[in-house]
Amino acid sequence: MSSPLLRLEAVSRSYGARHAVDEVSLDLHSGARHAIIGPNGAGKSTLLHLIAGSLRPTGGRIHYAGHDIGRWPAHRRARAGIARTWQHPALARPLTAVQNVLLAVPGQRLTAIRPQPRAVAAAHTALAQVGLTELAERTAAQLAYGDQRRLDIAVALAAQPRLLLLDEPSAGLATSEVTRLAGLIRTLPADIAVLLVDHNLDFVSAVANTVTVLHHGQHITTGTPTEIRDHPDVRRVYLGTDTPTSPTPDSRATTAAVGTPVLRVRNLQAGYTGAPVLTDITLDVPAGQVTAVVGRNGAGKTTLINTIAGLHPAQPGTEILLHGQPLTGYDARRRARAGLGTVPQGRRLFAGLTVEEHLTLPRPHPTRSKTVDTRHVLDLFPALAQRRHHQPHQLSGGEQQMLALARALLAAPDALLLDEPSEGLAPAVVGQLATIITSLAATGTAVLLAEQNLALACQVAHDIAVLDRTRIVRHITTADIREDPAELHDPLTVPTTTPTPS
Amino acid sequence: MTTTLTPTPVPTGTSTRRCGRLPSWGLSAVGALGLAAAGALPWLVNAYVISLAATALVMAVLAMSAQLLVGWAGLAPLGQAAYLVVGAYTAASIATATSLGPLQLLAATAAGAVAAAVTGLLAVRARGTTFLMVTFGLGELVHAAANQWAPGGSEGVHAPPVVALPGLPPMVRPGWVYLYVLACTLVIGVAVAILVRTRFALLLRGIAAHEPRVQAAGHHTGWMLLAAYTLAGGIAGAAGALAIAVTRYVSPADAAMGISALALAAALIGSGSMTGACAGAILLVAARDWASGLLGGHGPTLLGLAFLLLAYLPRHRLAGLTTRFPRRRT
CATH class of the missing domain: 3.40.50.300 (P-loop containing nucleotide triphosphate hydrolases)
Structure with missing residues (x-):
């Protein structure tokens, strides 16, 4: 040869x-x-x-x-x-x-x-x-x-x-x-x-x-x-097939103390330079539940997360409520102070800061009643403990994602927005991530998850909203999907028309 | 005020690359009007304003030099006046042999480019704020060297009036000097307009946005940045020859940081376009020298307020033409 x-x-x-x-x-x-x-x-x-x-x-x-x-x-x-x-x-x-x-x-x-x-x-x-x-x-x-x-x-x-x-x-x-x-x-x-x-x-x-x-x-x-x-x-x-798989739906159903929606989104509209990306989005994310938004690339998942977080302007008519308090006029900082946590796509870590410095930065705002136990948060991410003095570029993709998640959790959010957390992660780490997301919801946090990985979405979410061509075309509970897995298949894999401009 | 401010003496072509508002004929009409106004200026205003307008054109050339680095290569220079001074001393030195303006211009351009090529070996190793520091340091060193070794020492040197073309008399009246400088600025502007349309300029923008990607495309980014730095030094050297034509005098004080900062500020006001950089330079000179005379010495106040205003107003609304919001690394 x-x-x-x-x-x-x-x-x-x-x-x-x-x-x-x-x-x-x-x-x-x-x-x-x-x-x-x-x-x-x-x-x-x-x-x-x-x-x-x-x-x-x-x-x-x-x-x-x-x-x-x-x-x-x-x-x-x-x-x-x-x-x-x-x-x-x-x-x-x-x-x-x-x-x-x-x-x-x-x-x-x-x-x-x-x-x-x-x-x-x-x-x-x-x-x-x-x-x-x-x-x-x-x-x-x-x-x-x-x-x-x-x-x-x-x-x-x-x-x-x-x-x-x-x-x-x-x-x-x-x-x-x-x-x-x-x-x-x-x-x-x-x-x-x-x-x-x-x-x-x-x-x-x-x-x-x-x-x-x-x-x-x-x-x-x-x-x-x-x-x-x-x-x-x-x-x-x-x-990671030797490790126990994620909790079964049954164990989760018991923990889900479904209350009134923590995060309510009504008639959300957003676009880029005039072209609508999202129209008429209505979502409820109750405490202790995971709501997943799935859809193809360019469907507007990231825009939705950014619009709720205040990083992208919403168009008039949009209502975003956290605990009934309207957030629409707030900038991203005041939304975060009100109890909205975000883990953006691509993690957005601070390049020059060590893991430890990342974790000392966020604190719940003094006006909030909710407190956070730092040790308890870090217990969720044992891998970070050994990397306290490393900077983001020295971390693997999975460790970076864990750090971004930990940083968001340390601000004790009532509602957590996750944008494609599983991107670039090994299957075993995705399994860990599913466990973490599920246990977060179990402690009463409302989680909105934008995800490309349908398996993960089905595993952790209680409700799934399918985003297609600027609007939510379907709301499905995860239980329904287990009975009929093909139901989600169509809107996600078959492009019905050319992708809408984003 | 409008008479000196509206002309944008660089060919309108520079702005067509990124503008989306005006139709193409509108743009060429505005350019033709501006050019006509700039050409008719000596017959419209007094000699003092004319000499200020010539100074503004020199600053416009220096601003183009800074803009090539900051708007294209993404590196903000704080020492471009050093190469202007190198060019000015070169022009003043050869003025003893020939007072032919275009020859002085070529020699000053070459000297500015050589000086930039040598010092650029240091500068292009740095990025971001470090680049700013290195170029500032280089500028101060040239300032000190001019004090020490240049002819005339800290007093500076005087040069005889330049001759535009062989056979013509030396230009003494401000109107003729202004027209000569305007013609040279237009030639330099056309050359720069061609330069920023080349593939080289595209690669510079690529380097500004993501340098490893351009490396992975097989380009030696260090050499390209050095080439850009050398070209910028050449343009600044040309500005030095024009400065000699206008003031017939150069001193080490011309290498001061204030001039470099003014050029950089003009480039930043221009938000990524060469026309914008020229307009910014004219605006800043007008605010510093012309309006200051009218306001009884409050030029610096006006300059400071203008900077704040320009920083906080949306740039696309100010420039009216440019639509790009560059994401600079500095």
Whole structure:
């Protein structure tokens, strides 16, 4: 067999005493479809950074197409044909989608006044590959989160890579989009090697021929998707099947002391520059209950959360009530003071602050009667206790999510807004998250959950509202879904028309 | 006041890139009117206002230099006056050999670019506030070096009047000097307007928004920023040659931080457009020098109030044309 395109020889990267990647060796041939899975904090993203050149290894060698590229800067590796995406979309937000792609199309002169027609055609091809043709002229900042992720992939494809590194490409995408992405990766030219990190095992099985499992930076095993699923170590560390599953619906039904709605939303309307994104949204979130809002990307889930939190302006006629007190005229700070907690999508942690500093910041406002026991909150997140002096970029995705959740809880909110908390989390961590959300509701907090992960939504929510084309098309109780699982399937997976502009 | 303020002496093309309100003919009509007013200015106002208008044009060129860095590359410079002074001393030095203006302009541009290329090696390693500090430090060093070693020392040097074209008499009357500076500003403006439409400018905006992404697209962002810094230094050097044409005098005090800060403020007021930066520079010079004379020495008060007003009014309403709200990293 020919020599591999990419060869990692005992590559390591340590942060002080902590080994993020510990002597990992890997061979990747042209045309490979290779996936890396592992629990959060296993070093998957770090490994991609080491290959792409945005981090330098502390040990080992990286060979690519016959060169030792360990000391090459990122741009030189990119020129050699290594393209990558980021765990969170890395885009030039003021530029349009097509301009973002044009940044990466190779072979253009720096002095060109207009992009060459060939380059524009290549950019539009890349956009069409990910289904963003109609949004080409929008700025990246205006795109829905899932569309930004797809644009990120289009930018990587436009560079015509020989090696494509994808960091959690399916995170934040709806089921139908994931299927489409899998099709796209399968149909890429056979000489492109793809190395991807993902948590969605169905997606990984559909795309990859080979799967490598990492745990605590160490190589556990490599094999076909089927072998991996049956591997006992993998089941233990990653799928978390040994740990007890989340509480059954029965145990929850007893705890749910359903009172009057804590958070009431009436006739909520919101939009971006005139285009309506949400119309006529009416929701009740009672104490001790979890209400989930599900819907495709661009359906307006994040806009709904942001509008309730006061981060996005609502249009006239909207009523948002917390304990009967109207919040509509309040800004985000006063809403938070009144008892509204938010865990935004992408976590929004403070880059320069340690975990401990994050946790000393929030306190319930003195005017509120509710108090919070810091130790009790931290008991929910044991992983954070060992990371008190780390900064967010040193935390894994799961730990970051836990920190964002803990930060919101320390302000003792009466109503908690969660925007896609499961995004980018390993199945075992999603299980933990479900347990935490359920136990939060059990203590009387009203939880509004915007979620792409239908399984999680069904597991923790009492009520599910389906958002489709700017309005809530259906309210379903979770009990009904258990009887008829197909009921949710249609509005979520089959695009009835083209997606509405967001 | 309106006579000096309304002309936007840079070709209207600069603003078409990001404007969404006016139809294209409206914009070119406004531009043509402004240009006509700017050209007719020497016949409309007195000599004092004319010389102020020429100073405002010099500041407009310096503001374009600052805008290339802050509005495109996302790096706010606080030392652009240093390259203006380098250009001005160069122009004054070669004035002993030739008083031909365009030649002085080219030499000053080259000197500004070379000075920026050398000092830029330090500056482009920094980002955000650190970049501001480094450029401020470089500016102060040039200030000190000019005091120490430049001809004339802290007294500065005088230069003879410049000649616009071979065979013409030296320009002494403010009206002719103003028209010469206006013509040079237009040429520089056209060059800048072309520059910000190139792929290079797009990549600079990409770097400002997300530098690792541009690196991952195979571009050496450090070299690109150095190139942008060098170009900005060249534009500032050209402004120095124009300053010599206007005042026929340069001293180390011209490298003071106040000039750099004025250029940066004009660029920020311009909220991401070159036309806006020029308008901001003209506005600031008018507030500082012209209105101050009318208000009996309350120029700084007016300047301070203008800054506060410009910061708190929505920029798109002020500029009337630009619709972009840049997310700067600084």
